[in-house]
Amino acid sequence: MGKIKVGLLFGGKSSEHEVSLQSAKNIMEAVDHERYEVTLIGIDKQGGWHLSSPDEYLIHENHPDKIELYKSNKNVAVVPGRVKDQIVHVTGSEALDQLDVIFPILHGPLGEDGSVQGMIRMANLPYVGPHVLSSAVCMDKDITKKLLQSAGFQVADWLTVKRSASSAPSFEEVENNLGVPFFIKPANQGSSVGVSKISTEAEYKEGLDKALQYDHKVMIEAFVEGREIECAVLGNDHPAASLAGEVLPNSDFYSYETKYIDENGASLKIPADLDEKVMENIRTQSVQAFEALECQGLARVDFFLKENGELIINEVNTLPGFTKISMYPKLWEASGISYPKLIEKLLNLAIERHHQDQALKNTVD
Structure with a gap:
C-alpha cells in the first residue's frame, strides 16, 4: 500500500494567517513522512492559492513575529463535481496527484467558519474538522452562546x-x-x-x-472571575475528552501575543490541578457541548471555573492552534496521544466520516 496523500491547506485570508503558518510548520515537522505524502497548499492574504515545496514554503519560519508565506506563484484551483483530480494547476490545467484527504489547518474567517469546508465538500474530498454547520456556528460567538444556553450550558452574560x-x-x-x-x-x-x-x-x-x-x-x-480551563475533544460519533489544562497568563488577559508570540506570556498547567470530580465534570461537559453543536473530528472547549465550582463555557474552537505552544496537542499528549499519533487519528476520522457521507443516497427511488 502506498503513502496516504494529504493536502495541507494553510495560511488564509484572515487575521490569524500567521498562526496558521506556525501550525502548518509544526504539522510538517511532526507528521510521519514514511506513511504520509504531504502536498503543501498555502493561501496568501489576498486569497491566492500557492502550491508550495516542503523546502520553501515559509519565510522567517523560526520567528513567530516575522513569519510569512512564501508565494510560489504556482497557483492552484479547486474544480467541484469531479470524483478525482479536483485540485489543478491554474497554468496548463494539469491535475495534481489525487489527494486522499485535506487537512485545512486554517484559523479564523474563511478558514474555520465553514467557507473552506463547504468548498472541499463540494470537491468531494475528505477533510479534517467539523462540517459546515458546526464550523459556522462555532465561529460566531454570539450564535454559539445562544445554542449552548438553549442546551442548558452556563455562558457569560x-x-x-x-x-x-x-x-x-x-x-x-x-x-x-x-x-x-x-x-x-x-x-x-x-x-x-x-x-x-x-x-x-x-x-x-x-x-x-x-x-x-x-x-x-x-x-x-x-468579565468572569475564574480560572481559565481548556479541554480537547476528539472523535466523530463517539467523541472523547482529554484531561483538562489551565492557562495561567502572565499578562492582563490571554492576548494574541501571549498565545503565539511571547513564549513567556503564559504558563500552561497540564493537567490542571483539579479535584477528580471537577475534572470529570469538565470532560463530560466538553463532550456534551461538542455534541450539542454537532461537531466532528476535533474541537477545544474553553471554560471559566469559578471559585464556587460553577463552570462557564467561554467558547468552542473547531480548528484550534497546532503551534508548539498550543494547548490542543499538549492536552492530548498529556492524555496519552503523541503529536504524530494525533495527526494520524484526525486524518483517519476525516476519511471515516467521508465514507459515511458517500454511503448516503442522493437519488429517490
Missing part, C-alpha cells in the same frame, strides 16, 4: 452590537447590565484578535472601534 445598528448602548448601560470591567470582542474572530478589556468610557469607545475593524458584529461580554 453578553450584549451584541451590529455595525448596522443606529447606535451602540452607552457605557453606562453596559455597566448597569454587565458590570465593570467587561470585554469587547469581534463575534467572528479567534486567537484574541481585536479583543479589549474595558474599564472606562474612553476605553469603551476605543474598544468598539477596534473590534469593528475585524467584524460587522461585536460582542460585549461580562
Whole structure:
C-alpha cells in the first residue's frame, strides 16, 4: 500500500494567517513522512492559492513575529463535481496527484467558519474538522452562546452590537447590565484578535472601534472571575475528552501575543490541578457541548471555573492552534496521544466520516 496523500491547506485570508503558518510548520515537522505524502497548499492574504515545496514554503519560519508565506506563484484551483483530480494547476490545467484527504489547518474567517469546508465538500474530498454547520456556528460567538444556553450550558452574560445598528448602548448601560470591567470582542474572530478589556468610557469607545475593524458584529461580554480551563475533544460519533489544562497568563488577559508570540506570556498547567470530580465534570461537559453543536473530528472547549465550582463555557474552537505552544496537542499528549499519533487519528476520522457521507443516497427511488 502506498503513502496516504494529504493536502495541507494553510495560511488564509484572515487575521490569524500567521498562526496558521506556525501550525502548518509544526504539522510538517511532526507528521510521519514514511506513511504520509504531504502536498503543501498555502493561501496568501489576498486569497491566492500557492502550491508550495516542503523546502520553501515559509519565510522567517523560526520567528513567530516575522513569519510569512512564501508565494510560489504556482497557483492552484479547486474544480467541484469531479470524483478525482479536483485540485489543478491554474497554468496548463494539469491535475495534481489525487489527494486522499485535506487537512485545512486554517484559523479564523474563511478558514474555520465553514467557507473552506463547504468548498472541499463540494470537491468531494475528505477533510479534517467539523462540517459546515458546526464550523459556522462555532465561529460566531454570539450564535454559539445562544445554542449552548438553549442546551442548558452556563455562558457569560453578553450584549451584541451590529455595525448596522443606529447606535451602540452607552457605557453606562453596559455597566448597569454587565458590570465593570467587561470585554469587547469581534463575534467572528479567534486567537484574541481585536479583543479589549474595558474599564472606562474612553476605553469603551476605543474598544468598539477596534473590534469593528475585524467584524460587522461585536460582542460585549461580562468579565468572569475564574480560572481559565481548556479541554480537547476528539472523535466523530463517539467523541472523547482529554484531561483538562489551565492557562495561567502572565499578562492582563490571554492576548494574541501571549498565545503565539511571547513564549513567556503564559504558563500552561497540564493537567490542571483539579479535584477528580471537577475534572470529570469538565470532560463530560466538553463532550456534551461538542455534541450539542454537532461537531466532528476535533474541537477545544474553553471554560471559566469559578471559585464556587460553577463552570462557564467561554467558547468552542473547531480548528484550534497546532503551534508548539498550543494547548490542543499538549492536552492530548498529556492524555496519552503523541503529536504524530494525533495527526494520524484526525486524518483517519476525516476519511471515516467521508465514507459515511458517500454511503448516503442522493437519488429517490
